[in-house]
Amino acid sequence: MTVINMCCRAGMKTLQANSVDSVVTDAPYGLSKQPKIEEVLKHWLAGDDYTATGGGFMGKTWDSFVPGPLTWAEAYRILKPGGYCVVFAGSRTVDLMAMSLRIAGFEVVDMLHWLYGSGFPKSLDIGKATGDPKWEGFGTALKPAHEPIILCRKPLDGTYANNVLKHGAGALNIDGCRVGTEKRTNAAAGNKAGGASLNMSAQGMPENVEGREVVGRWPGNVLHDGCLPDPMGRYFYSAKATKADREAGLELFKLHTAGEVTGGRGEGSAGLNSPRSGAGRTRGAKNIHPTVKPTELMRWLCRLVTPPGGLIVDPFTGSGSTGRGAALEGFEFLGFELDAQYSEIARARIEDAKK
Numbered sequence: 001m002t003v004i005n006m007c008c009r010a011g012m013k014t015l016q017a018n019s020v021d022s023v024v025t026d027a028p029y030g031l032s033k034q035p036k037i038e039e040v041l042k043h044w045l046a047g048d049d050y051t052a053t054g055g056g057f058m059g060k061t062w063d064s065f066v067p068g069p070l071t072w073a074e075a076y077r078i079l080k081p082g083g084y085c086v087v088f089a090g091s092r093t094v095d096l097m098a099m100s101l102r103i104a105g106f107e108v109v110d111m112l113h114w115l116y117g118s119g120f121p122k123s124l125d126i127g128k129a130t131g132d133p134k135w136e137g138f139g140t141a142l143k144p145a146h147e148p149i150i151l152c153r154k155p156l157d158g159t160y161a162n163n164v165l166k167h168g169a170g171a172l173n174i175d176g177c178r179v180g181t182e183k184r185t186n187a188a189a190g191n192k193a194g195g196a197s198l199n200m201s202a203q204g205m206p207e208n209v210e211g212r213e214v215v216g217r218w219p220g221n222v223l224h225d226g227c228l229p230d231p232m233g234r235y236f237y238s239a240k241a242t243k244a245d246r247e248a249g250l251e252l253f254k255l256h257t258a259g260e261v262t263g264g265r266g267e268g269s270a271g272l273n274s275p276r277s278g279a280g281r282t283r284g285a286k287n288i289h290p291t292v293k294p295t296e297l298m299r300w301l302c303r304l305v306t307p308p309g310g311l312i313v314d315p316f317t318g319s320g321s322t323g324r325g326a327a328l329e330g331f332e333f334l335g336f337e338l339d340a341q342y343s344e345i346a347r348a349r350i351e352d353a354k355k
Contacts, residue, residue, distance in 0.1 A: 082170025249352025320346030
């Protein structure tokens with residue numbers, strides 16, 4: 001379990017090709033001023049980087065733009081054939097993130113959505129701004145309630161079966177990520193005994209149809225933090241990152257004020273209430289990273305795309321939530337983080353999870 005304080009592109013260049021089982025990362029969302037897409041694509045298709053101006057979320061320059069194809073090309077190179085790459089993205093820049101991944105060679109196979117109920121709208125009151133009563137009740141933004149997660153893959157070497165047997169990658173851990181605790185019978189597709197495909201979740205099977213008992217429902221591409229009425233347990237539940245989760249292992253670290261943590265934002269501000277930053281920071285925090293993901297969510301994602309004992313790489317480690325998930329699941333982990341202070345926090349949080 002290693003976190004290296006260096007640029008992820010340079011770090012990944014030191015790794016052998018086809019040596020990593022999965023990439024799981026909360027990459028920069030690129031929430032700065034929206035660029036001219038023609039300029040972005042001109043650079044990307046020419047094999048260059050596009051440099052955005054301005055800061056991103058909470059004024060962080062590292063969040064000013066999504067990683068370009070040159071960065072994802074290194075992740076592509078080190079992944080085994082069929083290896084999965086899981087990438088969080090912003091709701092208004094997910095198209096750019098997916099395009100960057102595609103240009104690097106990845107196949108986008110699905111889009112997961114993490115839903116939450118604690119989002120805070122950052123909206124201009126048009127009625128007040130114009131002073132015109134007819135615009136009362138009009139604004140400029142919706143309440144954020146989800147973050148997309150791109151599930152992409154390095155192309156397979158032949159068939160799924162050939163790829164898994166040859167490279168040990170390319171399969172999703174369906175049974176290991178099932179949702180709920182009810183016992184169900186999984187039968188061959190079309191109720192055909194001996195079939196290679198599986199029905200999602202069959203119950204009440206005839207006695208003459210072969211099947212195997214499983215616990216829980218087939219995992220879906222929707223995840224949530226408790227904001228959904230979900231009596232049937234259809235979707236994976238993960239609460240938002242609590243203070244205990246964000247600061248596990250940081251007992252000896254300095255307590256920073258709310259202003260220091262959020263770049264000067266005060267109580268009630270959009271920064272403090274942002275779903276990306278977690279709640280409860282008005283009294284300050286020891287983990288100063290603004291976009292901490294819950295450990296249980298990262299643990300589930302690591303388990304979904306990584307074979308037992310596999311190596312996970314996180315190019316944008318931040319405060320180490322992916323590493324915590326990897327440690328708790330018994331995977332090997334290598335993270336790269338450009339900020340020295342975040343690297344130190346990540347190492348401490350991952351070490352706590354290892355214990």
